[in-house]
Amino acid sequence: MKKIVQNLKSVFSPRTVAIVGASATANKIGNVLLRNFIDGKFPGKVYPVNPKYQEIAGLKCYPSVSSIPGKVDCVIVATPAETVPDIVDDCAKKNAGGVIILSGGFEEVKRYDLAERIKKTAETSGMPVIGPNCLGVFNPYTKVDSIFLPMYKLERPRAGGIAFITQSGAVGSTVLDLAAYYGLGVSKFISYGNSTVLDEADYLEYLMNDKETDIIILYIEGAKDGRKLLEAMKKVNKVKPIIALKAGRGAGGQAAARSHTGNIAGSYLAYQAAFKQAKVTEAEGITEVFDFVKIFHQPKPKGNRIAVITNGGGVGVLTADCIESEGLALAEFSEETKKIIAKILPSYGNVANPLDLVADAGVEAYGKAIDAMMADPGIDALLIIILTQTPPIDERIIHVMTKASDERTKPIATISIGGTYTEAYRKILESKGVPSYNSPNAAVKAMGKLIIYSRYCEQLKKAK
Amino acid sequence: MKKIVQNLKSVFSPRTVAIVGASATANKIGNVLLRNFIDGKFPGKVYPVNPKYQEIAGLKCYPSVSSIPGKVDCVIVATPAETVPDIVDDCAKKNAGGVIILSGGFEEVKRYDLAERIKKTAETSGMPVIGPNCLGVFNPYTKVDSIFLPMYKLERPRAGGIAFITQSGAVGSTVLDLAAYYGLGVSKFISYGNSTVLDEADYLEYLMNDKETDIIILYIEGAKDGRKLLEAMKKVNKVKPIIALKAGRGAGGQAAARSHTGNIAGSYLAYQAAFKQAKVTEAEGITEVFDFVKIFHQPKPKGNRIAVITNGGGVGVLTADCIESEGLALAEFSEETKKIIAKILPSYGNVANPLDLVADAGVEAYGKAIDAMMADPGIDALLIIILTQTPPIDERIIHVMTKASDERTKPIATISIGGTYTEAYRKILESKGVPSYNSPNAAVKAMGKLIIYSRYCEQLKKAK
Numbered sequence: 001m002k003k004i005v006q007n008l009k010s011v012f013s014p015r016t017v018a019i020v021g022a023s024a025t026a027n028k029i030g031n032v033l034l035r036n037f038i039d040g041k042f043p044g045k046v047y048p049v050n051p052k053y054q055e056i057a058g059l060k061c062y063p064s065v066s067s068i069p070g071k072v073d074c075v076i077v078a079t080p081a082e083t084v085p086d087i088v089d090d091c092a093k094k095n096a097g098g099v100i101i102l103s104g105g106f107e108e109v110k111r112y113d114l115a116e117r118i119k120k121t122a123e124t125s126g127m128p129v130i131g132p133n134c135l136g137v138f139n140p141y142t143k144v145d146s147i148f149l150p151m152y153k154l155e156r157p158r159a160g161g162i163a164f165i166t167q168s169g170a171v172g173s174t175v176l177d178l179a180a181y182y183g184l185g186v187s188k189f190i191s192y193g194n195s196t197v198l199d200e201a202d203y204l205e206y207l208m209n210d211k212e213t214d215i216i217i218l219y220i221e222g223a224k225d226g227r228k229l230l231e232a233m234k235k236v237n238k239v240k241p242i243i244a245l246k247a248g249r250g251a252g253g254q255a256a257a258r259s260h261t262g263n264i265a266g267s268y269l270a271y272q273a274a275f276k277q278a279k280v281t282e283a284e285g286i287t288e289v290f291d292f293v294k295i296f297h298q299p300k301p302k303g304n305r306i307a308v309i310t311n312g313g314g315v316g317v318l319t320a321d322c323i324e325s326e327g328l329a330l331a332e333f334s335e336e337t338k339k340i341i342a343k344i345l346p347s348y349g350n351v352a353n354p355l356d357l358v359a360d361a362g363v364e365a366y367g368k369a370i371d372a373m374m375a376d377p378g379i380d381a382l383l384i385i386i387l388t389q390t391p392p393i394d395e396r397i398i399h400v401m402t403k404a405s406d407e408r409t410k411p412i413a414t415i416s417i418g419g420t421y422t423e424a425y426r427k428i429l430e431s432k433g434v435p436s437y438n439s440p441n442a443a444v445k446a447m448g449k450l451i452i453y454s455r456y457c458e459q460l461k462k463a464k
Numbered sequence: 465m466k467k468i469v470q471n472l473k474s475v476f477s478p479r480t481v482a483i484v485g486a487s488a489t490a491n492k493i494g495n496v497l498l499r500n501f502i503d504g505k506f507p508g509k510v511y512p513v514n515p516k517y518q519e520i521a522g523l524k525c526y527p528s529v530s531s532i533p534g535k536v537d538c539v540i541v542a543t544p545a546e547t548v549p550d551i552v553d554d555c556a557k558k559n560a561g562g563v564i565i566l567s568g569g570f571e572e573v574k575r576y577d578l579a580e581r582i583k584k585t586a587e588t589s590g591m592p593v594i595g596p597n598c599l600g601v602f603n604p605y606t607k608v609d610s611i612f613l614p615m616y617k618l619e620r621p622r623a624g625g626i627a628f629i630t631q632s633g634a635v636g637s638t639v640l641d642l643a644a645y646y647g648l649g650v651s652k653f654i655s656y657g658n659s660t661v662l663d664e665a666d667y668l669e670y671l672m673n674d675k676e677t678d679i680i681i682l683y684i685e686g687a688k689d690g691r692k693l694l695e696a697m698k699k700v701n702k703v704k705p706i707i708a709l710k711a712g713r714g715a716g717g718q719a720a721a722r723s724h725t726g727n728i729a730g731s732y733l734a735y736q737a738a739f740k741q742a743k744v745t746e747a748e749g750i751t752e753v754f755d756f757v758k759i760f761h762q763p764k765p766k767g768n769r770i771a772v773i774t775n776g777g778g779v780g781v782l783t784a785d786c787i788e789s790e791g792l793a794l795a796e797f798s799e800e801t802k803k804i805i806a807k808i809l810p811s812y813g814n815v816a817n818p819l820d821l822v823a824d825a826g827v828e829a830y831g832k833a834i835d836a837m838m839a840d841p842g843i844d845a846l847l848i849i850i851l852t853q854t855p856p857i858d859e860r861i862i863h864v865m866t867k868a869s870d871e872r873t874k875p876i877a878t879i880s881i882g883g884t885y886t887e888a889y890r891k892i893l894e895s896k897g898v899p900s901y902n903s904p905n906a907a908v909k910a911m912g913k914l915i916i917y918s919r920y921c922e923q924l925k926k927a928k
Contacts, residue, residue, distance in 0.1 A: 155884065
């Protein structure tokens with residue numbers, strides 16, 4: 001199995017790709033796939049495979065994978081389930097690098113016979129197989145893109161450090177769409193469906209050594225081998241943080257998961273225990289996945305003492321509430337910090353944490369307060385509320401925040417609540433790597449997760 | 465006090481408004497206020513008051529409120545705290561309808577003497593006073609707008625049925641901005657700050673009989689009179705649902721609240737108990753306020769049996785999880801419903817709840833499934849997941865959803881997760897009155913709150 005996992009490189013970084021079930025009809029999956037590679041400017045060779053055609057989109061079409069001349073690194077299959085085992089055999093015969101099977105109609109509808117044949121061929125040949133019943137792979141670095149959803153409906157994110165491993169295509173695609181929306185960079189997207197040959201543990205192992213990946217998101221419904229998953233999580237999470245979302249938590253969800261990918265969701269309590277044991281960060285929904293992932297690129301805090309800056313008292317109060325309910329602490333400012341702050345504040349201001357700069361506060365006040373707090377050894381992390389609606393806040397605030405984030409001495413996150421105008425600010429900050437939230441609750445919870453993971457990394461270092 | 469509360473009508477629906485502290489200098493609060501009325505096309509008369517000017521923006525400027533000829537319904541004060549008590553006395557002498565004091569510098573900085581003078585004048589004269597230390601009032605019906613934040617930074621929402629009572633100006637303004645962003649309609653916005661004369665209980669009483677208001681949002685840090693608030697909530701929530709957000713829950717938050725509006729936040733447990741006793745819906749953050757408020761316009765469900773429709777299996781599983789963790793139930797479909805569904809589904813589909821129409825599902829399949837479920841007496845509410853990224857989903861889905869919502873037999877909510885494209889769909893649905901969420905967690909939690917409140921209303925009916 002270790003060899004199969006290593007062989008995945010062919011699938012993620014191929015020089016030649018074959019598309020079995022390629023079609024000349026617009027909007028058919030076999031056509032969307034071909035367009036992904038042509039329009040997506042895949043730098044290698046693309047071979048359409050379909051005995052019905054001589055040529056598609058100006059490319060020579062082959063009747064089978066084995067009839068393609070030369071090496072085939074990655075085969076994408078989108079034909080009816082019944083035809084797939086023979087195609088996989090043909091790929092093995094051709095010594096293809098690896099196969100992505102998008103087609104459904106296997107374990108999830110009890111066609112274990114078809115699945116078994118695929119599994120056997122893969123294990124005998126050492127050829128990795130992703131799927132079936134999935135969206136396959138998206139790699140913005142190499143332009144591999146087997147996602148058969150139109151680009152105008154599903155934005156593709158830019159290249160970056162976040163890897164997604166997802167059992168569900170639907171969850172995977174929405175997550176990808178959201179990553180593009182938030183401006184986050186992705187290293188690899190792997191939708192693996194029924195996990196007939198390779199499972200989530202295998203992909204975790206692969207990504208541990210993947211240079212482009214520095215954080216991993218895992219959406220799982222049910223693992224075939226819980227022990228294997230636990231061991232993989234323990235090993236990988238020490239090197240790269242894993243953020244996990246488990247579906248099929250209750251009885252109804254478990255039944256739904258079974259009819260979805262043919263996997264048994266298993267006891268949620270067991271998964272929760274496994275996440276805890278592996279110190280994996282668990283998210284409770286798709287929104288939380290993003291809340292968490294975007295703060296993990298910030299420097300690791302040394303403790304849980306948070307300083308809050310605000311230009312609106314009420315939002316400061318709400319943030320203080322969240323800090324306490326998440327078990328974090330409001331930092332005590334040093335005498336030095338208090339002195340600096342007193343000079344910034346108007347006469348009716350109060351030197352306190354949350355620090356209310358009041359609605360009259362301009363960008364300079366934020367800059368000075370942040371500088372003082374970055375230098376204060378009693379503060380581990382900064383939550384900065386910027387209500388962009390007040391007149392003195394202008395675009396220079398972006399410079400102040402990116403500067404604070406780029407210094408990389410303490411993690412920061414910003415909170416800005418509001419409509420279209422505010423959202424524009426949040427998106428700019430996000431694109432500059434400054435985590436920006438639309439609610440105190442989300443920001444504080446995310447910071448809490450970063451603190452917990454940082455503490456774990458600190459323990460690992462000490463144990464060495 | 466009852467009379468003062470009734471007199472608030474002058475402030476919310478004035479024919480004449482005086483702005484004390486009006487200024488000719490752009491961006492100054494006294495100028496923004498004047499512009500709000502001029503640019504906002506206030507249909508009545510506006511009187512700038514400032515002894516320094518003869519005229520501002522083409523309007524005759526008066527040295528004092530009492531020097532204005534004729535009746536003055538609403539006075540907005542934005543001058544330094546020290547000057548305010550005399551101005552309030554002058555208003556009472558003039559027999560003005562009511563006063564909004566925006567200025568800060570009272571209880572929150574221990575100037576109880578100034579506050580006491582205002583209170584005494586109001587009580588003696590029966591003239592209502594809102595504030596001080598607040599944003600005052602916004603009423604889209606009458607164009608009263610004392611929010612001194614520029615319109616390009618803070619959108620004003622359209623007229624509708626949602627009233628906001630907020631102790632914090634910052635929280636209030638972001639909430640208003642979000643309401644505009646989500647396309648929600650507002651009846652009255654009341655930012656009341658230090659609650660020197662009138663408090664949240666008074667505003668609740670007023671809104672109970674306000675024809676334009678059908679749902680009330682309450683943001684509170686600390687009430688002066690807890691018993692009075694409880695009684696008001698009990699009374700009003702029977703007639704119109706109240707959604708409450710309490711800040712200052714922990715010790716740090718309480719300290720912050722005290723320095724913010726001079727109010728003592730009090731034990732959160734006591735507030736929680738009061739919310740429960742009054743059957744008020746409690747939100748845990750600003751995001752939740754909106755998650756909840758937008759579903760309360762849907763018809764009241766008869767029970768907690770939810771049907772889920774999806775075109776992406778994984779998101780269905782996540783939704784089923786949320787339904788169970790919120791203590792709601794997945795509905796059992798009737799034999800009739802099952803028969804209809806079986807005809808819609810492809811051969812490899814499963815008749816189950818969540819109903820996975822699969823990614824090939826078109827708009828027609830949604831329409832038929834919804835019709836069947838609306839007719840099924842075993843189903844109380846519908847959660848409809850629409851992953852807009854799949855090729856067969858097009859804009860006709862908006863018609864299907866608005867039709868289902870407009871029938872008003874069972875509450876519906878939609879869930880669509882994704883980026884820019886998906887967001888456009890969500891916003892259109894919202895504008896048509898269809899609650900639309902970007903996560904299962906939010907949708908299910910909101911539906912749960914509607915179910916609880918509906919059950920309470922049912923009990924009230926039976927008790928009659």
